[in-house]
Amino acid sequence: xxxxxxxxxxxxxxxxxxxxxxxxxxxxxxxxxxxxxxxxxxxxxxxxxxxxxxxxxxxxxxxxxxxxxxxxxxxxxxxxxxxxxxxxxxxxxxxxxxxxxxxxxxxxxxxxxxxxxxxxxxxxxxxxxxxxxxxxxxxxxxxxxxxxxxxxxxxxxxxxxxxxxxxxxxxxxxxxxxx
Amino acid sequence: xxxxxxxxxxxxxxxxxxxxxxxxxxxxxxxxxxxxxxxxxxxxxxxxxxxxxxxxxxxxxxxxxxxxxxxxxxxxxxxxxxxxxxxxxxxxxxxxxxxxxxxxxxxxxxxxxxxxxxxxxxxxxxxxxxxxxxxxxxxxxxxxxxxxxxxxxxxxxxxxxxxxxxxxxxxxxxxxxxxxxxxxxxxxxxxxxxxxxxxxxxxxxxxxxxxxxxxxxxxxxxxxxxxxxxxxxxxxxxxxxxxxxxxxxxxxxx
Numbered sequence: 290x291x292x293x294x295x296x297x298x299x300x301x302x303x304x305x306x307x308x309x310x311x312x313x314x315x316x317x318x319x320x321x322x323x324x325x326x327x328x329x330x331x332x333x334x335x336x337x338x339x340x341x342x343x344x345x346x347x348x349x350x351x352x353x354x355x356x357x358x359x360x361x362x363x364x365x366x367x368x369x370x371x372x373x374x375x376x377x378x379x380x381x382x383x384x385x386x387x388x389x390x391x392x393x394x395x396x397x398x399x400x401x402x403x404x405x406x407x408x409x410x411x412x413x414x415x416x417x418x419x420x421x422x423x424x425x426x427x428x429x430x431x432x433x434x435x436x437x438x439x440x441x442x443x444x445x446x447x448x449x450x451x452x453x454x455x456x457x458x459x460x461x462x463x464x465x466x467x468x
Numbered sequence: 469x470x471x472x473x474x475x476x477x478x479x480x481x482x483x484x485x486x487x488x489x490x491x492x493x494x495x496x497x498x499x500x501x502x503x504x505x506x507x508x509x510x511x512x513x514x515x516x517x518x519x520x521x522x523x524x525x526x527x528x529x530x531x532x533x534x535x536x537x538x539x540x541x542x543x544x545x546x547x548x549x550x551x552x553x554x555x556x557x558x559x560x561x562x563x564x565x566x567x568x569x570x571x572x573x574x575x576x577x578x579x580x581x582x583x584x585x586x587x588x589x590x591x592x593x594x595x596x597x598x599x600x601x602x603x604x605x606x607x608x609x610x611x612x613x614x615x616x617x618x619x620x621x622x623x624x625x626x627x628x629x630x631x632x633x634x635x636x637x638x639x640x641x642x643x644x645x646x647x648x649x650x651x652x653x654x655x656x657x658x659x660x661x662x663x664x665x666x667x668x669x670x671x672x673x674x675x676x677x678x679x680x681x682x683x684x685x686x687x688x689x690x691x692x693x694x695x696x697x698x699x700x701x702x703x704x705x706x707x708x709x710x711x712x713x714x715x716x717x718x719x720x721x722x
């Protein structure tokens with residue numbers, strides 16, 4: 290993550306440099322979309338959240354504090370927007386219900402694809418706060434310290450949240466014969 | 469046997485590559501003696517590998533265009549060129565540089581029927597700016613384009629005898645669009661765009677050719693005096709290659 294570049298790009302964006310924005314977009318469109326997708330389990334919702342995230346980024350260009358790293362800012366917006374999306378649309382229960390019947394039977398061979406689908410389904414069974422640490426760690430490759438920065442929680446809490454999230458995932462996968 | 473919680477933490481830290489040397493040594497000693505600890509380590513490592521291998525998903529192709537389109541970033545104002553410079557700065561080959569000359573060609577104007585009824589084979593008529601992107605004219609069809617070079621929509625509307633081809637596009641590179649209409653009774657009646665200067669246009673009998681780059685919103689006005697059914701064939705080209713073709717149809721007016 291070439292942070293100085295991000296900050297320079299943000300400065301150029303705030304001066305109306307559209308090309309700088311395109312560069313930021315090229316850098317963060319995919320991770321933002323993927324984070325939202327893993328949080329929401331829907332490409333359409335992920336697309337909408339990605340739009341909202343970048344809109345918020347433009348709208349708050351002047352509020353960005355360069356002493357914080359850009360990625361932690363945009364990932365925080367992404368996770369918050371994803372959680373808000375779930376809350377606003379009252380989808381939390383619905384999503385858990387939707388994924389409840391996606392479990393593979395123990396007799397089925399857990400191919401990589403099945404495992405990936407099973408993992409996504411299992412992700413949807415844990416709370417968004419736990420899901421967020423998993424997304425940050427395993428999808429966005431953040432360290433404990435970076436997760437702490439994004440979520441604005443102490444590192445110890447990151448570790449315990451990550452551990453609990455993994456335990457819950459493991460239990461779900463075992464129950465579904467995928468682990 | 470119950471595992472001391474501190475070893476869970478060390479196991480996790482090791483798998484996440486966040487363990488220090490002291491912790492690493494302590495963990496190795498523990499694992500050497502604890503079969504249960506090794507089983508826990510292996511389970512967690514397997515889970516983490518599975519999570520790490522979850523595939524990354526490509527965003528929809530058009531999302532980048534949409535995100536660029538919605539960016540409310542305003543470019544700093546450029547110095548205005550002089551009047552003569554604007555007049556004579558048009559590209560060659562009959563392309564007329566479109567400039568926002570303050571001819572506010574809006575739907576309000578269209579509604580008021582102030583459209584010239586003269587026929588043009590050269591673009592000398594209505595060139596101006598769209599003041600309002602919310603067209604109230606009835607829509608007869610719309611096509612979406614989602615190519616890597618250009619994405620967006622083209623919509624056909626009508627207002628009395630006027631056909632309005634409404635382009636809302638974002639191009640990653642220079643793109644040429646030919647809008648052809650085979651009915652000889654239809655003629656080009658004007659062009660308007662949101663305030664910008666990135667689109668050029670040429671007209672010949674039966675076709676209008678537009679060149680654009682970046683995000684553009686513009687409308688081509690065609691006069692269909694008999695209000696007959698008509699089709700507009702759209703051909704999108706980049707690097708002299710056809711990248712997309714589509715057709716919009718206007719049904720005969722009642």
